[in-house]
Amino acid sequence: MKVLNKEELQIAEGVLLKHLPKSFKVYGFLYGINRNKPSTLEVLVDTWPDFKVIICRPDPMNKHALELRRKVTYYSMDEQILRKVLTEENALDWSTYFLLGGFDFSHAPMLKQVSSDRKVNNKCYTLVHLLYLPDSSHLLTPTVDSELESRISTLNLSHVDLVNKTWKFGGNEQGYNNIKNLISNFPSCCITNGQGQPVSWILVYDYCAMGILYTLPEHRGKGYAKVLVSTMAKRLHDEGYPVYCFIEEDNLVSYRLFKSLGFIEEPSYRAAWFEFNF
Template sequence: MAFKLTTHQIPELMEILEKWIPESLQMYYLVKNSYKRNNEWPHIDVYVDTTDLEQLSSVLAVWFLNSQCTEKSYNFHTTDAQKLKSLMKITDAIDVENDEISSFHCENMAVDVVANFLKDEKCLKPMAIGPFYTFILDNIELVDQTARRVIPKKFSIAPLKVKHASYLYDMWSNMYGKLHAIESFEKAITHQPTLAIYNEKDEPVSWAVVREWGDIGSTYTLPDYRRRGFASILTAKLTQLLLESGEIPHIKIDRRNTASVTLHTKIGFKDVNNEMTKFKL
């Protein structure tokens, strides 16, 4: 069966998802960030496989990426592949023929279930992006040391501004194709912690964002400003902000990106072998 949760049921769901961390980190923070903002952002519908949440095994969150609710991202987490498969087939929340679908985000055992679902629905061969693996903070001392590094005087550190959403959108689109509406980046900058290093012209040259899934991401440094440790400093400072607010600092990394793995390991993050893959139609 498939059941759509009401707002008053979300706190109980969050308690269960919290018990499943780190495997459920992505779903946990997507639901948590939505709930604390009255489902205004991220705006999601949540479906589960049972009305008895103590027996819960599978969760589907449909994230509406724009204010018109026409562009969707599907997010999955499960502890039972067969029950997730049933949930996906029964619910009418997924319409691959008519929906303007951005992507499917899957954690761990949900990856194969979603891939087979898309095959059964005779979709055009989806592009798999990833897998990405969760790196969680393991050494606070290394983060604090990195955050204390001094940047050259002609640079400054401050949050991103909404007008900079186009930087994130263009960077992401160039790397992975169009996965998100630019509005989703505007909302992230408005609601989530962000930091950037600005040059003397007050232009961001390096930036990082705590995304709707709770991870530090969309990290990027313009080519002319690389090899100065900017990304490490920004990540470390955002990590401190997350710790101060009682959150779990974590990052999603493609292990084939050895430079990113090395960078984040050096500043205190540890791979916990939690997989996430995206499918883009």
């Protein structure tokens, strides 16, 4: 295994671009890292420069990585090489808890076998659809009147607590720090009320996927989510970001929303999040 340096990370980003949509999550991490977004990850490959497996894992030299949930992700072009890496190399720290996110669900049997051989427990955290926008011509933009357009804004640090409290995976200090990082360093979009407070919003994760879409209950049914998704998608595309999202399989409302705006899906592909050593 080899840990990539700054120059190699830029080369790897170009390689992963050719493997979209399945490489989106690792590509998104590298996209952010290569544009100087804060990161607590290190990136390693099985061989260089012709790698078949690329892994993002917490950087043991980064003190902030210890404060966050241990998140790992990878992209693999060869399951046998992936199995070898996970079995014979020290690619992952199997002695502690970690959350493996956004991996190809077809690898689940192999991952379960490898973890079982190591006597490490595992469970499926969530199974998701990967939706993406190949280019801006696919985007179907809803009509927005001037009054609503005047209320489209961006989130700032005074909104961290509100977003964290309403986030499905937030509500604690770890969530607060995560949201603070995202609002500070990545694009966000919101619709405000008459007092300038957000009533609906969407953020971008540190792997550059759109997410944390939420509308306060008393403001639902007004089409705010559709406006936010289309506004954010256009902005991301204009700024060169990848435009994609992960949607949990049971979230049919969001799935239909993104599909209605022109997002497409690789029909044979599912992504998953697994917990190990929980």
